[in-house]
Amino acid sequence: MTVLAIPRLLDALRAVCGAPPVALHEPRFAGNEWAYVKECLDSGWVSSVGAFVDRFERQLAAQAGVRHAVAVVNGTAALHVCLLLAGVRPGDEVLAPALTFVATINAISYCGAKPHFVDSSAATLGLDPGRLDAHLRDIARYRDGICVNRVTGAPLRAVVPMHVFGHPVDMDALNAVAEHWGLAVVEDAAEALGSTYKGRPCGGLGRLGALSFNGNKLVTTGGGGAVLTDDEAVARHAKHLTTTAKRPHAWAFEHDEVGFNYRLPNINAALGVSQLEQLAGFVAAKRRLAERYHAELAGIGGLSVVGEPAGASSNYWLNAVLLDGPEQRDAVLEATNRAGYMTRPVWALMHRQPMYRDCPRMALPVAEDIERRLVNLPSSAILGERP
Numbered sequence: 001m002t003v004l005a006i007p008r009l010l011d012a013l014r015a016v017c018g019a020p021p022v023a024l025h026e027p028r029f030a031g032n033e034w035a036y037v038k039e040c041l042d043s044g045w046v047s048s049v050g051a052f053v054d055r056f057e058r059q060l061a062a063q064a065g066v067r068h069a070v071a072v073v074n075g076t077a078a079l080h081v082c083l084l085l086a087g088v089r090p091g092d093e094v095l096a097p098a099l100t101f102v103a104t105i106n107a108i109s110y111c112g113a114k115p116h117f118v119d120s121s122a123a124t125l126g127l128d129p130g131r132l133d134a135h136l137r138d139i140a141r142y143r144d145g146i147c148v149n150r151v152t153g154a155p156l157r158a159v160v161p162m163h164v165f166g167h168p169v170d171m172d173a174l175n176a177v178a179e180h181w182g183l184a185v186v187e188d189a190a191e192a193l194g195s196t197y198k199g200r201p202c203g204g205l206g207r208l209g210a211l212s213f214n215g216n217k218l219v220t221t222g223g224g225g226a227v228l229t230d231d232e233a234v235a236r237h238a239k240h241l242t243t244t245a246k247r248p249h250a251w252a253f254e255h256d257e258v259g260f261n262y263r264l265p266n267i268n269a270a271l272g273v274s275q276l277e278q279l280a281g282f283v284a285a286k287r288r289l290a291e292r293y294h295a296e297l298a299g300i301g302g303l304s305v306v307g308e309p310a311g312a313s314s315n316y317w318l319n320a321v322l323l324d325g326p327e328q329r330d331a332v333l334e335a336t337n338r339a340g341y342m343t344r345p346v347w348a349l350m351h352r353q354p355m356y357r358d359c360p361r362m363a364l365p366v367a368e369d370i371e372r373r374l375v376n377l378p379s380s381a382i383l384g385e386r387p
């Protein structure tokens with residue numbers, strides 16, 4: 001194990017990012033944002049019905065290689081709706097990585113289900129399909145088309161892979177495990193718009209996929225999200241559920257289930273249409289930035305740069321390094337933030353959060369190791385546009 005020379009890391013950050021202060025991730029509005037938002041205001045159609053919503057949904061579906069996209073108010077709402085449409089019910093368990101943003105796990109709770117934590121793969125940082133399969137062999141039984149946790153008695157209904165920092169999970173392996181055990185696959189692709197796995201876009205690789213357009217994501221609508229699916233009936237139900245489950249009628253207010261007010265306003269979709277027009281440029285800039293980090297950090301001992309998994313093309317939403325050991329992590333975070341380069345540790349693992357402490361889980365050695373050693377680096381698209 002090599003000790004990292006922190007001044008060398010600061011030099012590399014200066015070489016890649018320029019002079020401080022440098023944010024972790026800033027939005028970039030270099031296209032038709034002003035024109036489309038103005039068009040939206042001029043037309044009076046600012047709320048949850050409007051031409052930009054339809055246009056945004058068509059654009060998203062094409063981008064993700066699916067037939068249908070339903071735009072919603074944020075990524076967490078998208079996940080919530082995906083899980084409901086995947087059949088998750090109160091009392092179920094849903095398999096999900098311990099190494100994720102809390103929204104993945106909160107959405108499971110909103111359904112009245114319990115998260116069941118799965119370890120990560122060192123190669124992808126995402127859920128490890130092989131270890132998941134071994135764990136299920138240990139604790140689950142499959143009967144009458146339902147996978148049940150033998151220990152808790154609860155149905156294991158679905159699995160939620162999350163593409164960490166835009167690096168795709170090994171989805172072929174995961175889909176095979178899910179099919180074997182009868183689990184619905186809900187992709188949390190919040191960080192992976194523009195990433196591909198074996199040439200196929202993330203978000204369209206499971207039964208349902210969720211995207212986020214929060215201000216810190218690659219493409220932003222201020223706040224926003226989307227449900228992705230190939231299934232027309234599921235898409236129709238997603239629209240219904242997210243518009244208070246109101247039955248279509250010229251004037252009557254009739255609702256046939258407990259729905260949600262989750263539709264994306266037209267004014268946010270106007271931003272989204274313009275942002276999506278720039279997606280290819282954003283991804284190219286992010287990949288250029290990742291290349292520069294690789295080049296500048298390659299010669300520095302004591303860390304390794306996180307790269308895309310084999311067979312995948314990542315959007316590099318957030319760049320990251322893994323320190324050789326955990327001892328220097330806090331010193332690195334201290335020194336870089338003090339110097340004006342915004343760096344962050346990865347999320348504290350979900351089974352450490354008080355509300356999820358008692359949830360079922362497998363052994364999590366890889367996630368725990370990543371948690372102790374990972375540091376995210378400044379990753380705005382604009383940094384990749386520097387000459």
Ligand SMILES: *Cc1c(COP(=O)(O)O)cnc(C)c1O
Pocket residue numbers: 074075076077100101103104162188190191212213214223224225
């Ligand atoms: C951003 C994010 C979300 C949620 O998105 P919001 O739009 O902020 O609700 C969900 N999962 C992951 C992994 C995310 O990074």
